[in-house]
Amino acid sequence: MTAPQASHHKHTSLPYYTGRARINLDAITHNVATIRDRVHVRSPHTHVMAVVKSNAYGHGLIESARAAVAGGATWLGTAQASEALELRQAGITERILTWLNTPHSDFDPLLEHDIDVSVANPHAVHAVIAAAQRVSRRARVHLKVDTGMGRNGYTVEHMNEIVQPLIAADHAGHISWVGIWSHLACADEPGHEVNQQQVAAFDAAIAYAQAAGARFEVRHLANSAAALTNPHAYYDLVRVGLAMYGLSPAPEVGDSAYFGLRPAMTLEADIATLKELPAGHGVSYSHQYTTPTSTVLAVVPLGYGDGIPRHVSGTRATGGLGAPITIAGQRYRISGRVCMDQFMVDLGPETAAHAGDTAVLFGDSARGEPSADEWAEIAGTISYEIVTRLSERVPRIYTHTDATTS
Known part of the structure; x- marks a missing residue:
C-alpha cells in the first residue's frame, strides 16, 4: 500500500488543518479505465481525454492527471493556459489541449511547450498565427464550433471567417490542423432531440472544413454524459470530466454505481x-x-x-x-x-x-x-x-x- 500524501497547491508541507479532502487516486484510474473500456466496445480506436480543468474539479491538477493517464487517458484538457503549462512543468508529456482565451491571451509559451490550442473566433486565429511566427513553431490547432450550445465557438454558417485564414496559415507552415470539436448542451438527457441536432451540425462543420482543405487528426464532441450514454457522439476522442472523478454526469439515468464509477x-x-x-x-x-x-x-x-x-x-x-x-x-x-x-x-x-x-x-x-x-x-x-x-x-x-x- 502506498502511504497517503498531503498536497496543496504551491505548498510542500502543511500545518494541521481542521478538515481535509481525501482523494483516492486509484478511483480516478479505475473510472477512466471503466469509461475507456465502455467506449471501446463500440469504438475501439476512440481516445480518452481527461479533463483536469479547475484544479481537476477540486481534486488536484497534477495528481489527478497522472492517475487518469494510468487509467488509459492519452490526452489531457484544461480550460486555462496556466493549467496546461503547470502540467508541462510537472513533466507530463501527454497531449494537452487548452481552450479558453481572450484577445489578451499570450500563446507563445503554449506553443513553446507543445500544447494544443483551441480557436473559436477570428482574434484567436490571428493571435495564434502571430505567435507561431514569433516562436518559429507550428501551432497545433483545434477548431471550436458552436453546434447549438450557444457558448464558445463559431457557428457553421460563419465558419469561413476562421477556416480560410487557418488554411492559408497551414500552407505557410504556421499552423497544423489537429482537431475540430464542439460541446453538447443536453448530453445528460440522452433522449433529448438537441443531441441529434448537434451531432448533425457537427458533421456538417466537419464536412465544410474538410471541403475547404482542413485535415483533422481528431474530431471530438462527447463529454462525460455522452461518453457513457451516446455512442453516436464518440468520433475519435471523448472528453471525460466529471465521470473520471466518480460522479454521475447523468443522475437522471443512473448514479455513480450504475455507471460503474467510484467517487474519488x-x-x-x-x-x-x-x-x-x-x-x-x-x-x-x-x-x-x-x-x-x-x-x-x-x-x-x-x-x-x-x-x-x-x-x-x-x-x-x-x-x-x-x-x-x-x-x-x-x-x-x-x-x-x-x-x-x-x-x-x-x-x-x-x-x-x-x-x-x-x-x-x-x-x-x-x-x-x-x-x-x-x-x-x-x-x-x-x-x-x-x-x-x-x-x-x-x-x-x-x-x-x-x-x-x-
Missing part, C-alpha cells in the same frame, strides 16, 4: 466541540434551528470559507435541517446556518461521538456516506459545483486505497 473525493473534518444544550436553544445565525429537546451539539470546523455551500444550511423552511453528514457511523443533518468556518449538528440526547471524531460530509454512498449528489440536490445545484468549489485552503490527502486513514 471524501470530504471530512474533525469535530471541534461537543456540548450539551437545553431544549429550545437557538443554533447559529438567525436561529433557523432550535433544539427540540435537551441534546448534544457538535461543531464541525468547515464552512463557506472552505467551499461548503451556504445553501446546504438548515432553514425554517426545511425544519432547520440541511445537508446530511455521518458521525460515528450515524447519519445526521446540518442544524441551522452554515457559517464561514464552521457549522453545527444536533446529535440528539444520546451519542457515541467524541470531540476529535471524524465527520464525513460527503464521499462514497457505497460506504454509507452522503454523496455529492445529495448535497447538490439540497443546494439546488449540481455535483460538479459541490466538489469544484472546495477551497484551496482545504488540504488534499492522496491515497491509493479506499481507506480513509493511513
Whole structure:
C-alpha cells in the first residue's frame, strides 16, 4: 500500500488543518479505465481525454492527471493556459489541449511547450498565427464550433471567417490542423432531440472544413454524459470530466454505481466541540434551528470559507435541517446556518461521538456516506459545483486505497 500524501497547491508541507479532502487516486484510474473500456466496445480506436480543468474539479491538477493517464487517458484538457503549462512543468508529456482565451491571451509559451490550442473566433486565429511566427513553431490547432450550445465557438454558417485564414496559415507552415470539436448542451438527457441536432451540425462543420482543405487528426464532441450514454457522439476522442472523478454526469439515468464509477473525493473534518444544550436553544445565525429537546451539539470546523455551500444550511423552511453528514457511523443533518468556518449538528440526547471524531460530509454512498449528489440536490445545484468549489485552503490527502486513514 502506498502511504497517503498531503498536497496543496504551491505548498510542500502543511500545518494541521481542521478538515481535509481525501482523494483516492486509484478511483480516478479505475473510472477512466471503466469509461475507456465502455467506449471501446463500440469504438475501439476512440481516445480518452481527461479533463483536469479547475484544479481537476477540486481534486488536484497534477495528481489527478497522472492517475487518469494510468487509467488509459492519452490526452489531457484544461480550460486555462496556466493549467496546461503547470502540467508541462510537472513533466507530463501527454497531449494537452487548452481552450479558453481572450484577445489578451499570450500563446507563445503554449506553443513553446507543445500544447494544443483551441480557436473559436477570428482574434484567436490571428493571435495564434502571430505567435507561431514569433516562436518559429507550428501551432497545433483545434477548431471550436458552436453546434447549438450557444457558448464558445463559431457557428457553421460563419465558419469561413476562421477556416480560410487557418488554411492559408497551414500552407505557410504556421499552423497544423489537429482537431475540430464542439460541446453538447443536453448530453445528460440522452433522449433529448438537441443531441441529434448537434451531432448533425457537427458533421456538417466537419464536412465544410474538410471541403475547404482542413485535415483533422481528431474530431471530438462527447463529454462525460455522452461518453457513457451516446455512442453516436464518440468520433475519435471523448472528453471525460466529471465521470473520471466518480460522479454521475447523468443522475437522471443512473448514479455513480450504475455507471460503474467510484467517487474519488471524501470530504471530512474533525469535530471541534461537543456540548450539551437545553431544549429550545437557538443554533447559529438567525436561529433557523432550535433544539427540540435537551441534546448534544457538535461543531464541525468547515464552512463557506472552505467551499461548503451556504445553501446546504438548515432553514425554517426545511425544519432547520440541511445537508446530511455521518458521525460515528450515524447519519445526521446540518442544524441551522452554515457559517464561514464552521457549522453545527444536533446529535440528539444520546451519542457515541467524541470531540476529535471524524465527520464525513460527503464521499462514497457505497460506504454509507452522503454523496455529492445529495448535497447538490439540497443546494439546488449540481455535483460538479459541490466538489469544484472546495477551497484551496482545504488540504488534499492522496491515497491509493479506499481507506480513509493511513
